[in-house]
Amino acid sequence: MVRSAIVGCGKIADSHAHQMQRINGCEIVGVCDTEPLMARQLADRFPVRECFSDLAELLKEARPDVVHITTPPQSHFGIAKLCLEAGCHVYVEKPFTVNEQEAERLIALADRKKLKLTAGHDDQFRHAARRMRKVIQNGYLGDGPVHMESYYCYEIGHSGYAGAILGDPQHWVRRLPGKLLHNIISHGIARIAEHLVGEMPDVIAYGFVSPHLRKRGESEIIDELRVIISDEQRNTAYFTFSSQMRPDLHQFRIYGSKNGLVLDQDQETVIRLPGKRMISYAEKFLPPLITAGEYVRNVAANLRTFVSNDFHMKSGMKHLIESFYQSIAENTPVPIPYREILMTARIMDSIFAQLETNEPRARKFLVAEARKA
Amino acid sequence: MNEGPKRDFIAKPDDLVLITGATGFIGSRLVSNLLDRGFRNLRCLARRSSGVDRLEAIRRSVAARARLEVVSGNLLSRDDCMRATAGAAVIYHVAAGRGEKFIPDAFLNSVVTTRNLMEAAIKQQSVKRFVNVSSFTVYSNIDNPKGRLLDEEGAVEKNPEKRKDAYCFAKVKQDEMVREYGDQHGLPYVIVRPGYVYGPGNEGMTFRVGIGTCGLYLHLGGSNTIPITYVDNCAEAIALAGLTPGVDGEVFNVVDNDLPSSRWLLRQYKKNVRRFASIYVPHALSYALCCGWEWYSEWSQGQLPPVFSRKEWHASWKKTRYSNQKLKTRLGWEPKVPTSEGLRRHLEACRLRGVHG
Numbered sequence: 001m002v003r004s005a006i007v008g009c010g011k012i013a014d015s016h017a018h019q020m021q022r023i024n025g026c027e028i029v030g031v032c033d034t035e036p037l038m039a040r041q042l043a044d045r046f047p048v049r050e051c052f053s054d055l056a057e058l059l060k061e062a063r064p065d066v067v068h069i070t071t072p073p074q075s076h077f078g079i080a081k082l083c084l085e086a087g088c089h090v091y092v093e094k095p096f097t098v099n100e101q102e103a104e105r106l107i108a109l110a111d112r113k114k115l116k117l118t119a120g121h122d123d124q125f126r127h128a129a130r131r132m133r134k135v136i137q138n139g140y141l142g143d144g145p146v147h148m149e150s151y152y153c154y155e156i157g158h159s160g161y162a163g164a165i166l167g168d169p170q171h172w173v174r175r176l177p178g179k180l181l182h183n184i185i186s187h188g189i190a191r192i193a194e195h196l197v198g199e200m201p202d203v204i205a206y207g208f209v210s211p212h213l214r215k216r217g218e219s220e221i222i223d224e225l226r227v228i229i230s231d232e233q234r235n236t237a238y239f240t241f242s243s244q245m246r247p248d249l250h251q252f253r254i255y256g257s258k259n260g261l262v263l264d265q266d267q268e269t270v271i272r273l274p275g276k277r278m279i280s281y282a283e284k285f286l287p288p289l290i291t292a293g294e295y296v297r298n299v300a301a302n303l304r305t306f307v308s309n310d311f312h313m314k315s316g317m318k319h320l321i322e323s324f325y326q327s328i329a330e331n332t333p334v335p336i337p338y339r340e341i342l343m344t345a346r347i348m349d350s351i352f353a354q355l356e357t358n359e360p361r362a363r364k365f366l367v368a369e370a371r372k373a
Numbered sequence: 374m375n376e377g378p379k380r381d382f383i384a385k386p387d388d389l390v391l392i393t394g395a396t397g398f399i400g401s402r403l404v405s406n407l408l409d410r411g412f413r414n415l416r417c418l419a420r421r422s423s424g425v426d427r428l429e430a431i432r433r434s435v436a437a438r439a440r441l442e443v444v445s446g447n448l449l450s451r452d453d454c455m456r457a458t459a460g461a462a463v464i465y466h467v468a469a470g471r472g473e474k475f476i477p478d479a480f481l482n483s484v485v486t487t488r489n490l491m492e493a494a495i496k497q498q499s500v501k502r503f504v505n506v507s508s509f510t511v512y513s514n515i516d517n518p519k520g521r522l523l524d525e526e527g528a529v530e531k532n533p534e535k536r537k538d539a540y541c542f543a544k545v546k547q548d549e550m551v552r553e554y555g556d557q558h559g560l561p562y563v564i565v566r567p568g569y570v571y572g573p574g575n576e577g578m579t580f581r582v583g584i585g586t587c588g589l590y591l592h593l594g595g596s597n598t599i600p601i602t603y604v605d606n607c608a609e610a611i612a613l614a615g616l617t618p619g620v621d622g623e624v625f626n627v628v629d630n631d632l633p634s635s636r637w638l639l640r641q642y643k644k645n646v647r648r649f650a651s652i653y654v655p656h657a658l659s660y661a662l663c664c665g666w667e668w669y670s671e672w673s674q675g676q677l678p679p680v681f682s683r684k685e686w687h688a689s690w691k692k693t694r695y696s697n698q699k700l701k702t703r704l705g706w707e708p709k710v711p712t713s714e715g716l717r718r719h720l721e722a723c724r725l726r727g728v729h730g
Contacts, residue, residue: 011475022674037488041480041546045534161478167421168447309673 002026002325005064005088007055007079008071009033009042012093012120016068017046019318026325030062055079059086066325069093072172073183077102080117084109089328091321093120094186098177100345107338116334118324119341121190123250125323126316127305128268128298129191132252132261135270141256142275145195148237148255152188153248154180156213156223166218178352180221181207185241185351186344190336191252192239193343198232201343203350210244222355229347268311269298380705382616383501384462386411390615391461393418393448393490394468398574399506399567401427402608403465404441410612413439418457418468421445448486454493463615464494465504469544476539483543484550491554503562504615505551509600509626510541511566515687522694523600525566525624536688537679555622563614567607567627568600568695572715573722575604578642581689582635583651590651593659593690594635600628600695603715606708613704620703628695631712638716645720660686 004020006013009031020026032052033039039051052058059067059082067083068091069076077097080090084106096119097103110117123129156162165173165180176182207225209218223243230236242248250265260273271294278286305311312318323335384390390407394400395417407415408431419425425443432441446453448468458464470482487505494500513530514523530536533545548564555562569579581599583592602610610627614620633641639651654662666681700706710718 009477010481011477014475014477018675035481035485037485038477038481041477041484041542045476169421306676309676312674312676313678 002328003029003063003065004068005030005032005058005062005066006042006068006070007032007058007083008069008075008093009035009038010070013042013068013070014045015314015317016070016091016321017042017048019312019314019321020068021046022312022318023322023325026321029064030058032058055082059083059088064088066091066328073098073176074172077106080106081109084113084115084117087113087115089116089324091118091120091324094190095176095182095348096120096186096341096345098182100342100349103342103345107342116324116328117338117341118320118334118336119186119190119344120317120320121187121336121341121344122314122317122320123187123265124190124194124316124336125319126265126268127301127311128263128265128270129316130319131301132254132263132270135261135272136254140259140261140272141254142258143256144197145235145254145256147235148192148195149240149251149253150188150191150237151240151242151249151251152185153240153242153245153250154184154223155248156243165221166213166216174220178222178348178355180223181225181241181355182348182352185225185239186348188239188241188250188252189347190340190344192229192237193340193347195235195254196229196231196237196343197235199343200232201347202230203347203354204228205351205354207351207355210242212244225351225355227347227351267298268302269295271295271298380616381618383618384412384616386413388412388462388501389414389416389460389499390463390465391416391418391457392465392467393457394466394506395419395443396425396428397467398572399570399604399607399611400465400467401431402604403467403611404428404431406605406608406612408435408439408441410616415439416442416444416457416461418444418446418448418453420447420468448489449481451489451493454489455496458490458493458497458500460499461494461497462499462501463504464490464500464502465506465611465615466490467506467611469506470540473539473543476534476542479539479543480546484546487547487550488554491551491558491560495554495558495560501561502615502621503551503555503560504611505548505562505564506611507548507564507566508540508544509566509568510538510688511545511548513684513688514691514693515684517687517691517693520692520694522696523626524696525626525699530684530688536682536684538685541688561621563620563622564624565611565614565627566624567602567610569602570604570607571601571719572604573718576719576723576726578638582639583654588650590649592635592639592651592653594639595653595656595692597635597690597692598632598694599635599638600626600693601632601712602627602629603708603710603712603719605710606715609709610700610704610706613706617704623699623703625700625704626695626697627700628697629708629712629715630697632695633712633716641716641720642723646723656690656692659690 028048030050031039031042031048036053043051066089069079070093073095076092080092083090165171173183205227207222210224225241227239252263254261259275262271327334395404396419428443470479473479511529512527530545533542551562582594607627663681663686670677670679
């Protein structure tokens, strides 16, 4: 039996509670929010043993094995530190921390305490993402990735979330170094980070406030971002975040020396792209048929998953939580390597630092070269 | 425009009246209604994100005869609530977490905000009445036999978490909060529960008529009466609920006279707004589908989200009658805009916007 607790009872806490409910041997021993009414509303709807408005009390009285932190990112470090010091394993929602330095300190503390940490990169554990990982592990790409493209878009529209951020100059999202991007892009960056080699990738970022947001009077929230990333072996990646492009893709493309793969998170498909060309006119007819066959295969896989009752919207979160709990119970490696968490934080730090100065490194480089000339 | 309050109201024309959600669909009409009644000292609390242009225009137009103060603030801030309630004699709490898909968001923006506002109102000690604008959605209607009257005595949803409707959950809890704080701290309150509020500014068709999915419109209401109220009539009822003496602790449902049937309403939409394909789903079939959906959703632990259920069917699509008798007898309310005229204006606005829900 795993005794779990949730700290922060907003929207994402609902997903955690729902998925924890589906895991055999998991008991929610406490939920905590500084606003007692929020803790109560969560406890009213899920099987929760006790409500708290004070973290220290939760840790002392409910004595959880694992704490899920679902508060705004600025508080992740402080809360996770307290939980680790109290001897709890910690699942931290994305973004893991506000910057890489905080992430490093948490990981070091967890190691010292012989406890485990994971980040809420649950999209990495959806059915299609796991299928893709297996195909890559079987060597489909050839000698590792040559180039990747990660799209992680977000339709701002007039949703409550976006409305709240755009309308409130004091909103906590605005106080993050990367503002809106900071709260959203880690899923898309983590996909790239998983396959990068070395420690210090080069990052060139270019971002701007879309004309759409400018029309709504916004000048601070960057909602269009393009990034080029290159690792120490010169494997490269493009990352795109857009609030305006349609379809608003959540897609990951990875190309190796032999073949490529396309993961579509929204359609939950993984399409294999054979690298070998066909002769003459066969190239015009057979590959489209082969690709159509790939889609049929994916539809069949999705249907099987649905019929076997494992196609929930947050199935990735359930799998990540289960894998994390298993790694704790069996003292095996955590589902998301710490290197990947740090790499994601490092890339994000670099992007936000460039956006802060509003000058991509490429442009800086060109200016410097021009001056030299 | 009236020259001043003609009836014996609990507030005088110069008493300060606070309206939350004043930039919204109902709130803005309430402001106009109160000004027309001769109230000269209004404070409107609006979120920083809300467009206050309309309010500013009203403020300028009435500057010579009334003081309309537009206060920017957030009900999640206790300080903002204290600032907004300072000196208020009547509070109309119209702001709501409407349109939120998720229960925590709806709860935060309806219940936590209401608690903050009531706490501030209690501290101020100047408030003669707190009017909470609720909704028909709080009624369960499950024990009400088919075709029977649903009035203010109707049972409120006991387990709103099982309806899985964020707005319903938040409104039930908000009403509970108002009663609890009102009774415990002696803050006089009235709860107003409008049916579907329609009119230019809220173009669309209530889900009580049907729902559009995959390019097809499922007509679920059939011959049901649809509980609607034109926005100006609703504002009139809310205004009276805050001013009429002797109604503390009461609940008022708001529906207009001459309520249309679902089928008639759908026909008018198709005729006046635009044509679209629709399929009538008989009540027995919609009930069976709701049962099936609910069963599968529970069995699969939410693989299909529990948006349809027997509870939802009883609350939204069961044949029911409605009454505005209490509004008329206790508040002296009469609809200013007849349903035929209200619908004409509404359909015209829909036609211009090209929407049907």
